[in-house]
Amino acid sequence: MSTSTPAPPRHPALTRRLSTAAFVSFFAIAVIEFAVPFVAVATLGANAMVVAVLGVCRFAPQVLFARAATVAVNRYDQRTVMLASEWLRVLAFALSAVALFASPIVGFAVFALANLSLGLGSILTAVAVQVLVPLAFEDAELPRVYSRLGMAESLADGGGPFFAGIALAMFDVSGTFVVAAVLAAGACLLLGGMPRTRVAEPVEPGRTGDRSSLRHGIRVNFGTQALGLLTGWALAYNLGQCVIEAMLLIAILDRTSIGAASYGVIKTCAVLCAALGAYLATRLPGKLTGGWGISLFGFGAIGSYLLLGIGLYAPGAAGVAFIVAGFALDELCSGVVLVLISTFRARAISNQDRAAATAGYRAMNLTAVPVGFLLGGVLGLVLSPSVTIVAVGAAMLLFGLVIWKPQVRSVATA
Structure with missing residues (x-):
């Protein structure tokens, strides 16, 4: 192309x-x-x-x-x-x-x-x-x-x-x-x-009734190896993020010098990093506008939560720096990778299947949100919040390795 x-x-x-x-x-x-x-x-x-x-x-x-x-x-x-x-x-x-x-x-x-x-x-x-x-x-x-x-x-x-x-x-x-x-x-x-x-x-009459079903939409999201890997990455990201979010503020206030005002400023600046990432997504070097960019920035987004866990245990200003870096890296990488993934999905999914695929994709990821919060709440009671955040962050980092597979690196979005 x-x-x-x-x-x-x-x-x-x-x-x-x-x-x-x-x-x-x-x-x-x-x-x-x-x-x-x-x-x-x-x-x-x-x-x-x-x-x-x-x-x-x-x-x-x-x-x-x-x-x-x-x-x-x-x-x-x-x-x-x-x-x-x-x-x-x-x-x-x-x-x-x-x-x-x-x-x-x-x-x-x-x-x-x-x-x-x-x-x-x-x-x-x-x-x-x-x-x-x-x-x-x-x-x-x-x-x-x-x-x-x-x-x-x-x-x-x-x-x-x-x-x-x-x-x-x-x-x-x-x-x-x-x-x-x-x-x-x-x-x-x-x-x-x-x-x-x-x-x-749709041009296939036999499939017309099937194209609006949620089951069909979910199936489309796993129709190719690349789509399946990216859908799995998104589910892991949303689930892990919500597990951590359920107890993150408690852990930060308990283990760092960050207060309510500082936390608000950090979160606001992090959101601006997401806008910056979306802006930069169309200005990347040629090789990073395709699968390599999805792999790099997708891994950065899902791996950023381990930095938050490290920040809870690092002393003083170093801990705050790790937490700020974790928030900024997550939003920046998310801003880039969501543009790249949206472009790839627009080209990989047919017009007739796109509505069901989008609905199925959102349904799966939004189901992961309350499940993640509930799981995080339970883990926060059984384990300490800071230990849980480190463990979940490490698990997200390991799962994030799937986005480096050749099926993802080889996709074209530019």
């Missing part, structure tokens, strides 16, 4: 419109993801179980409605699907703005519905975008488009919580949710100018 001057996209303004809409939408989501649990605890007096239920409402729809999202994306055009998803968010945020005028029970119920809307919208948008990009852009443009989308998501994830804290102080709770609703409505206006891109009908 030629790597000369990239061909222009079929829709010249679509990259800018899509990435801007993604940033606005992700920013609104980041504001709500921070505000809902904060308000639930600080204003409504929620206990740990209520917070856990809100978390389940946020992620469960992305697994439970994966098949429905596949059917919708295959049946309707992508602009309609994404607009419907965004309007669901507008409605949820607007309802949340008035929830606190009723009783706390009503407030919790509305917040749960808002999180359900976020979850349903997330799976619809994620599947639609992954189907839209390869259909609307020339092949050579794919890395740049995924880079812009990765930067938009990372910057929104970093700025959303910061803005939410300021908004809660300036506009109170209802005003913050109104701002989020306005942002989501703004994303709707941007998405309204997108083309009505549709998936072509």
